[in-house]
Amino acid sequence: MKREGKQPIYEKREGTPVPEVIVEDIPELRMAMGYISNGDAKEIIDQEAFEIASLAFHRSDARNEIVEQLRRNKPHVGDPEQYIEKVFSILENISQVSVAPDSSWEKRAEILRPRVEALLSYFNPSSDWYHIRKVVALPVDDFVNVQGGRSFQRGSDWIVASHSQNPDNFDHEFLHSFMNQIVDHLASAIGQEKITQLVTMASGKLKEDYGEECPHSIFTEELIRTYNDYVKQKRNPQNVPQQFMEKIDTITQKQFQDALNDDERFVQNLKKLNINNFNEFKERAKEYFDKYEKDELRDILFDLYKNYEETRKRGDIEDFESFLIQNIVNN
Numbered sequence: 001m002k003r004e005g006k007q008p009i010y011e012k013r014e015g016t017p018v019p020e021v022i023v024e025d026i027p028e029l030r031m032a033m034g035y036i037s038n039g040d041a042k043e044i045i046d047q048e049a050f051e052i053a054s055l056a057f058h059r060s061d062a063r064n065e066i067v068e069q070l071r072r073n074k075p076h077v078g079d080p081e082q083y084i085e086k087v088f089s090i091l092e093n094i095s096q097v098s099v100a101p102d103s104s105w106e107k108r109a110e111i112l113r114p115r116v117e118a119l120l121s122y123f124n125p126s127s128d129w130y131h132i133r134k135v136v137a138l139p140v141d142d143f144v145n146v147q148g149g150r151s152f153q154r155g156s157d158w159i160v161a162s163h164s165q166n167p168d169n170f171d172h173e174f175l176h177s178f179m180n181q182i183v184d185h186l187a188s189a190i191g192q193e194k195i196t197q198l199v200t201m202a203s204g205k206l207k208e209d210y211g212e213e214c215p216h217s218i219f220t221e222e223l224i225r226t227y228n229d230y231v232k233q234k235r236n237p238q239n240v241p242q243q244f245m246e247k248i249d250t251i252t253q254k255q256f257q258d259a260l261n262d263d264e265r266f267v268q269n270l271k272k273l274n275i276n277n278f279n280e281f282k283e284r285a286k287e288y289f290d291k292y293e294k295d296e297l298r299d300i301l302f303d304l305y306k307n308y309e310e311t312r313k314r315g316d317i318e319d320f321e322s323f324l325i326q327n328i329v330n331n
């Protein structure tokens with residue numbers, strides 16, 4: 001999906017600032033990522049918490065904010081002040097940051113800037129609460145795999161750690177810069193219970209990944225993925241069940257065996273359904289699909305996005321947040 005160079009579809013809301021987009025090394029964060037990727041880091045408890053804490057290293061101006069983020073999002077690491085000190089003591093002992101990013105990264109900002117503009121135009125978050133002024137793409141190809149990424153806030157910076165070969169993942173991580181807050185606002189408007197109820201319709205896979213005790217995260221993730229993997233790419237998720245079943249028909253014994261070797265999650269899920277071999281999998285593919293892949297929430301959100309586009313075109317609404325709050329409860 002190429003978006004580069006295209007004009008945003010919609011006019012931006014008056015006054016919503018477009019952040020600066022730059023590629024920049026943040027040594028403390030890359031030190032943390034390097035340390036984790038070297039393995040054997042049991043004392044850090046939680047990889048993401050460790051990375052968040054690293055953002056306060058030699059940055060006393062950011063310390064309060066980082067403590068607050070840990071308190072709110074990472075309660076399991078214990079006292080955030082103590083945790084930060086522990087992380088600092090590890091970072092103090094790392095003398096060398098890994099190799100500096102190569103020059104190809106310099107061109108990245110030019111590729112990423114129009115993507116940021118297009119996403120902001122589409123969602124149009126209000127400047128009343130959206131205060132990101134700088135999007136920092138971290139050169140981290142050594143430390144993140146092509147599929148996965150992470151993002152962080154420090155002050156008015158949104159820091160994205162995503163592989164250079166996967167700009168769609170960059171979009172995903174950038175979308176978190178406002179979607180997290182949109183879901184906060186939604187929860188205040190319609191009640192946490194309604195969110196919890198909607199999330200029961202998400203796929204078994206997603207619920208397992210995020211834990212059903214975190215409906216907020218599941219809902220945010222689902223909003224982002226539905227847009228980024230389907231709406232933006234002009235794919236219809238409502239075709240997924242049929243495509244899955246068609247794929248089952250063409251799958252070979254060898255492909256099945258490869259999946260068993262490479263995909264721990266797949267193996268676990270087969271076990272839970274007591275599926276023991278290729279033939280049983282083929283026979284019971286529909287059951288597998290319904291339990292782990294079927295995603296009714298995604299279908300609902302897809303329709304919602306389509307309605308948003310129509311309503312926005314008519315000029316009846318100017319931003320996604322308002323539309324979501326007004327329309328999600330009808331589902």
Ligand SMILES: [Zn+2]
Pocket residue numbers: 172176221224
């Ligand atoms: Zn995400």
